[in-house]
Amino acid sequence: MELRLVLKNAAALSVASVLAKTISAIVAIIVTRYLGPGPFGEYSIALAFVGTFILFTDFGLSQLMVQDGSRDEQVLPVYVGNILLFKLLTCAAMYLAMILFMGAYSRTVQIMVLILGAANGLNALHATVYNYFQAKQQMYKAAGYQFLTTFLIGALTLIVVVAHGDVVAITVTHLAAYVLLTLLLYLALRREISWRLNLKRLPQMFRRGFAFGISYIFYNFYFQIAIVILPLLHVANDVVGTYAAPYRLISILLFIPGILTSVLYPVLYQLGVTSREKHQETIEKIFKVLSAVGIPGSALLFVLAEPLLVWLFKGRFPDSVPIMMILSWFFALECLSYALGDVLTTTDRQWTRTWIQGIGAAGNIALNLFLIPRYGIYGASWAAIATEIYIFVAYYWQVRTRVYDIRIWRQLPKIVIAALVMAAVAWFLRFLQPMAAAAIAGIVYLGLLIALDKDFRRLGAYTWRQARAWIPGRR
Numbered sequence: 524m525e526l527r528l529v530l531k532n533a534a535a536l537s538v539a540s541v542l543a544k545t546i547s548a549i550v551a552i553i554v555t556r557y558l559g560p561g562p563f564g565e566y567s568i569a570l571a572f573v574g575t576f577i578l579f580t581d582f583g584l585s586q587l588m589v590q591d592g593s594r595d596e597q598v599l600p601v602y603v604g605n606i607l608l609f610k611l612l613t614c615a616a617m618y619l620a621m622i623l624f625m626g627a628y629s630r631t632v633q634i635m636v637l638i639l640g641a642a643n644g645l646n647a648l649h650a651t652v653y654n655y656f657q658a659k660q661q662m663y664k665a666a667g668y669q670f671l672t673t674f675l676i677g678a679l680t681l682i683v684v685v686a687h688g689d690v691v692a693i694t695v696t697h698l699a700a701y702v703l704l705t706l707l708l709y710l711a712l713r714r715e716i717s718w719r720l721n722l723k724r725l726p727q728m729f730r731r732g733f734a735f736g737i738s739y740i741f742y743n744f745y746f747q748i749a750i751v752i753l754p755l756l757h758v759a760n761d762v763v764g765t766y767a768a769p770y771r772l773i774s775i776l777l778f779i780p781g782i783l784t785s786v787l788y789p790v791l792y793q794l795g796v797t798s799r800e801k802h803q804e805t806i807e808k809i810f811k812v813l814s815a816v817g818i819p820g821s822a823l824l825f826v827l828a829e830p831l832l833v834w835l836f837k838g839r840f841p842d843s844v845p846i847m848m849i850l851s852w853f854f855a856l857e858c859l860s861y862a863l864g865d866v867l868t869t870t871d872r873q874w875t876r877t878w879i880q881g882i883g884a885a886g887n888i889a890l891n892l893f894l895i896p897r898y899g900i901y902g903a904s905w906a907a908i909a910t911e912i913y914i915f916v917a918y919y920w921q922v923r924t925r926v927y928d929i930r931i932w933r934q935l936p937k938i939v940i941a942a943l944v945m946a947a948v949a950w951f952l953r954f955l956q957p958m959a960a961a962a963i964a965g966i967v968y969l970g971l972l973i974a975l976d977k978d979f980r981r982l983g984a985y986t987w988r989q990a991r992a993w994i995p996g997r998r
Contacts, residue, residue: 543673548775550677553684554693555768556836562690564754564764567771568628569635569694571750576621577643578743580613581606583735584728585654592658599658603718605725606651614644627755631691638694645701646672652708655716668708675700734873741880745887745910749903752891758899766900768840769832769847776820776854780813780861802870803927810862811934815979817858818935819942819968823961824851826949830957849904856911863918866926875925879917883910941971 555563588602618640625636649672653665679696750770753763824831828847832840867876887910894902922929945968952960972979 543670544775544778546673546677548772550680551771551775552835554680555771556839557684558690558693558764559839560761560764560768562760562764564760564762564767565629565632566635566690566693567750567767568754568760568763569632569639571747572625572628572632573621573636573639573643574747575744575751576617576640577614577647578740579617580610580644580647581650581736581739582609582613582729583732583737583739584609585651585732586735586739587728587732588651588654589658592655596659599655600717600719601721601724602728603651603655603716604720605722605728607648607718608720608722609725609729610648610651614647618644629760634691635694638691638698642694642698642701645698645705649701649704649708652712652716668704671707672700672704675703734877735868738868738873738877738880741877741884745880745884745907748884748888749891749895749907752888753895753900753903756892756895758895762900765840765842766846766903768836768843769828769850772835772847773824773850773853777857779816780858802866803929806862806866807930807934809865810859810929810931811938813858813862814931814935815938815972817855818938819945819965820858821851821853821855822942822946823949823964824848824854826946827953827957827961830953830960834957846900846904849901849908853907853911856908856915860911860915860918863915863922863929866922866929867918870926872921872925875921876918879914879921883914883917886910886913937975938972941968941975944968944971 554566558566584602584606588599588606592599592602621636621640625633628636649668653669656665676696679699680693683692683696750763750767753766754760825848828851829844832843832847836843864876867873887906890906890909891903894906896902898905919929919931945964948967949960949964952963955963
């Protein structure tokens with residue numbers, strides 16, 4: 524892959540993802556504040572319930588298309604045709620399953636499940652197109668359409684809020700946006716994307732992609748299953764909303780580790796075959812960057828949990844503060860484990876990753892069933908953290924003993940020191956507006972990190988040179 528194409532993809536994904544997540548965060552905050560704990564709890568239950576079933580529509584075929592298509596583009600037409608047909612059938616099956624199993628929830632939740640089920644089914648089909656672009660190393664196209672989706676949902680949702688619509692009307696915005704995008708994708712890409720069916724190859728594709736699919740199911744399952752379990756254990760909707768408010772804020776941040784690995788997946792697949800040394804070097808750099816984002820990010824969320832939630836939700840979720848302090852560390856642990864998991868995926872050890880995540884998902888369910896009846900939503904929070912700690916340790920052990928002697932611990936002390944100083948600054952400034960306190964503490968953190976670490980010093984110098992080049996009158 525040419526460096527210019529890598530940078531183009533990285534820039535497009537970064538800008539689109541940041542803008543999309545910014546819109547998602549703003550809309551999520553407005554919706555959470557507007558609905559309040561009770562209706563927001565119902566909304567979160569419907570999202571998590573539908574999201575759990577939609578996990579079973581792909582079974583790793585799209586990820587397999589990225590892997591094989593990045594190595595040989597000639598396989599893409601058959602992959603696109605077969606995967607779209609397979610997803611149409613599985614989406615229909617999962618929609619029927621949602622209808623069969625939604626009886627335990629309230630009438631309002633059931634209506635939202637029907638609406639969101641149709642919307643997420645369309646989005647599952649859209650994902651195949653985005654994976655096609657990823658395999659073609661044209662992630663900038665996928666980024667554009669994904670941003671458009673987020674923009675449409677956000678704009679329609681704000682219209683509903685301004686019009687004082689109810690929680691069901693908010694879910695209708697998802698369906699309307701995905702229907703419109705389906706039409707746009709068809710009109711724009713019907714001649715650009717070639718596809719054909721070869722059903723004889725589908726069983727082989729399914730067998731090869733199954734490890735990716737099960738891994739994806741396990742990963743998303745253990746993170747969101749608590750919201751599905753809570754009402755089944757007779758936890759009130761407003762209490763579910765209290766848990767879901769900080770949970771959704773944390774989940775929005777998880778796009779950060781995904782940006783870098785999505786851009787570099789084709790490169791990592793190739794290096795996994797051609798050069799172990801370069802593969803290891805790339806992974807260690809990714810781990811260092813993600814550590815420098817995740818650790819201070821979680822520290823800030825922990826220290827500023829109370830003023831941040833009071834400011835964001837106008838004091839409507841006071842009981843969410845301790846949940847936010849616990850769940851804040853999920854972000855750091857996710858950043859630490861992301862690159863290690865990608866080592867296993869891109870060196871043909873996907874089944875190892877799948878087994879780790881499967882054990883984590885089963886353990887998470889067991890912890891939730893044990894802890895929630897005793898500690899309520901606090902139990903659900905600790906179950907999520909315990910599961911993520913297990914995932915990180917298991918990934919590290921497998922990479923260190925089965926792949927290569929990865930060097931990550933020596934990269935952490937300077938990052939941790941800078942993050943601790945930043946957290947102390949944020950603590951002393953917590954009387955300020957939370958974003959102002961976070962900005963000042965963040966500047967202190969970046970200054971310390973650049974002073975302590977040569978890699979970040981070089982990165983800081985490069986950023987400064989690029990910034991100066993944009994100043995009028997300078998070349």
